[in-house]
Amino acid sequence: MGRTKEFLEELFAREKVREIEFRGRCHDCGREVSIVIHLDEEGTLTVSGGALWYTFKVFAKCEACFEKSPVLTDFQPCEVYSRIVGYMRPVHQWNLGKKEEWQVRVPFSIKS
Ligand SMILES: [Zn+2]
Known part of the structure; x- marks a missing residue:
């Protein structure tokens, strides 16, 4: 506890x-x-x-x-990692400004 x-x-x-x-x-x-x-x-x-x-x-x-069952199971949120400023970090650990920025990021694929 x-x-x-x-x-x-x-x-x-x-x-x-x-x-x-x-x-x-x-x-x-x-x-x-x-x-x-x-x-x-x-x-x-x-x-x-x-x-x-x-x-x-x-x-x-x-x-x-x-x-x-005295234990709590199946409660964890999905941990999302993304690149912040040059490195990968779980999004929930980012600061508020960076979290807002993450909301507007658009995924895309580069055709080779
Ligand atoms: Zn119950």
Whole structure:
């Protein structure tokens, strides 16, 4: 829960609350899910109603699906590499200006 824990701790620090509820759909079965995360005085996080992951966005699993499979699979976005300024780099790591530029690039083939 490394990145997820960091994400939640930052969220609690920013929002200055003791409890946060995530509402959405279970990643596995698609049912509505409500996950409550509680932060106690000692800084311990307690999760109820299912499980939560933060990768590039928040994913949730209901309790039943988490019991069936406690790992999150099939969630990764497609990694697109392209040439930036003289080298290849995943597009999601580019800066905003370069990402905009990438949107208007047009692929073409050179006939030999
Ligand atoms: Zn489920």
